[in-house]
Amino acid sequence: MKPQDIPKAYDPQEWETKLYQKWEESGFFNPDTCIEKGVTKADAEAFSILMPPPNVTGVLHLGHAMENSIMDVTARYHRMRGDRTLFLPGADHAAVATQSRVEKNLVASGMMHPRQELGREGLLEKIRTFADESKDTIKKQIRAMGSSCDWSRFAYTFDDARVLAVNTMFKKMYDDGLIYKGYRVVNWSVAGQSTCSDDELEHIERPATLYTFRYAKDFPIAVATTRPETKLGDTAVAVHPDDPRYRDLIGQTFEVEVGAAKPLSIKIIGDEEVDPTFGTGAVGVTPAHSQTDFDIRQRHPEIGLVAVIGIDGAMTTEAGPAYAGFSVLEAREKFVTYLRENDLLEKEEDITQNVGTSDRFGDVVEVIPMEQWFVAVNKEIPGRRKSLKDLMREAVTTGLDGDPKQRVDIAPERFEKIYLHWIDHLRDWCISRQIWWGHRIPVWYKKPTTDNEQLTTGGEGEIEIYCGVKAPEGEGWEQDPDTLDTWFSSGLWTFSTLNREDDFANFHPISFMQMGYEIVFFWMARMILMTTYALDTIPFKTVYIHGILRDKDGRKFSKSLGNGIDPIDIGREYGTDALRLALLSDITPGNDSRFSTEKMETSRNFVNKIWNISRYVATMSTASDDSLVPKSLSDRFILGKLATVIDDTTGHLTENRFSLAIETLRTFTLDDFADWYIEIHKVEKNDAVLRHVFGTLLRLWHPFLPFVTDAINETRGNSTSLMVTPWPGDSNDVDTDAETAFGELRSLVTKIRNLRATYHIDPTQRLTGTLTTKGVDFSVSYPAIERLARIDIVTSFDGSSAELIISDRLSASVSLDGVIDIDAERARLGKELTEAEKYAKSLEAKLGNPSFTDRAPETVVMQTRATLDETNAKAAELRGHLSSIS
């Protein structure tokens, strides 16, 4: 493009779609193509990033945009470094989330009971359609964000390859006895008519009443509860074995009539877990409706189990004729009334308690005993003398089998602790769900030909069970109706996605994973569990955990608040590059960050700035390819500084310090390059250096700002995307001498400008000044100084002047005849002198302290001494100037 044809402002819409299409067509998103086309060496190191598959429940939000920015920056950086880089995209069928969303939609459009009205296949068809549409939307959005992922490897958690992986894994665990079907209490969502795992519960605080009562007048112990209605299913009272109040009662059984179907048979048991200091020191045990109480029964199998709440959320016939069929709340009221009327209620207290609610269906979850499928996390894995829990621990601590190379690195570190703590409290994982959208459990049953209808517990002696990857041969087999927890399939994601030939060998373990902290237990833990168990390797090397993106006021983005923002809209308004920049600026791992339109404006302005720098480079420099020779101090400075910036940026990106990389590049671009080097270039005109620095800068920015950098790259006549240009190396050395000297030059210019501002000197008026230098020759930079400070440097002049002491080797006198106010100038110098003296004093004190000079490293002492000398020299000069003015 001809320089004069480049528009004054960058228009993202002009470029983004076009560029993405070009990238995609180039094939460079695919690591294999990169090798074929020679941009990556075949034996280059592999680098893999696996996209956490977004749920096909609708559209992506800004949080996804942030994740994609993190991943794409990383992918582009490694691709440019020459790594065989795979960034693998995908989508998640998100079992319960998607089904509940579609059911809600159907209800909203007038259907009362979607499951009954449509039937299994009918509802699944609706969900499938919804999921497919959603998947298409998501793909479009990911493209719009500029993500350089390999679409040819796109994976879906519910496609054929993944079904095969899930079934294979299920069978392996089943055969190893790690998956079992058992009758245990589970979390049951009445609204969703399905189980949910412990991790899917959202605990909410709410007021409750704590009732203290006796089962009967002659019952020796009072117990407390917030769920009186469940007490109809009590089978024991647990006390601490050493509690003198109750010790003698342990072992006795009481028959009490409370109105249940049968009199309750309550056995007094001793259990160490009971806190004798809390309440009455005794716990009414309801094994059927409390996880804790069920656990107590595991330790005391002799006590009974009576279910008084059914899967419909209503009281069962076991609860007795007065309660059966009533809701738990109605039953609670009735039972409390009964207690009150019979004078059994001893105390009522208002307390707040935490109740588990279903995060998808929103209702309070009941604990109910049922036969379900579980993964045994504490059981020894055949032949490995370890449990799944052990493997999960090893993977983040010692490394698998003590091999430090087989260790997952979690950033920030503190999540290790949180994760380990979670493992300690982990129970067997209930994996069966009664919803329909999901991987069907690969277990088939065959009823005996005899007329035995017992399909529930205990009848298995009569029923043949088959577990396999595919349905068994023969007639009469019926598949288990349940589906699997969605995290079962997500847990396989690091390897189930690598099903193409050699992909597993090349790209597993995944090099870099990122995820929000809210998903660590669900997902990270399950991936570690599945992979370490099935493949005896870790699923990924590094996992970067980010915080939640919040709105301007620190609130979470949510549908109910109506503060959701579509990243596509933002991208359209401000540009995708600006969005990526805004999302990655000022973030630190594990901490939440805020999004605001102010940030978007800043970022957009910055992107436009780069665009205009490119216009300057295009219009003001000749297109020759001069050899790169620094001709001046500013040349040496900018090249040296560039080397530092390359080093720092590389280090930051390697260590996933995205914000620091941005800050480094931003400061260099705006401050060093645009405000200083380019302004000086207008005088010195060393085009080769200008073009070299800018070209390098474009490559450094490319991972963050892929669109604008490639757009500029095209206007410069390059047809190959920066995506496959090499990451800048260290062709120049860091030049500290030049940096120091240039720093002095800068200070001088700034001071002169400061003078102009202080004395309100007309900006167009040129000043006159003399320069005194020692030990360093600034003369080559005189034209630059003259331009930047709007001053004419002369050898001498008469009259009043301002004295500027920059350092012990650079000072200046600036003629201020006619504008200077002697008193003001004296005050200004006096202030400067006071500051210098104060500083020198503090340094002297430090150096006078023998413990400092003795113990601090020599370099620090030497540095301090040098600074003191400089400060003293400066103060002396200031004193001289002050006296000459008076």
Added chain:
RNA sequence: GGUCGCUUAGCUCAGUUGGUUAGAGCACUGCAUUCACAUUGCAGGGGUCGGUGGUUCGAGUCCACCAGCGACCACCA
């Protein structure tokens, strides 16, 4: 109740292993339309780094305790 995090300029936040006089963006004040850019530039004001102790020659950075805020976990019935 347990665990973890946060507290730095008016606002939002950086500050990588303790080492020159603590930084950025936005906001604010003054000046400027000088031909890459007003989606701009120049200059400037503004912080005893939540509090109290401690370790150290040296602490925003490490330790202890305290306060406020937030998150997560949890079987106080």
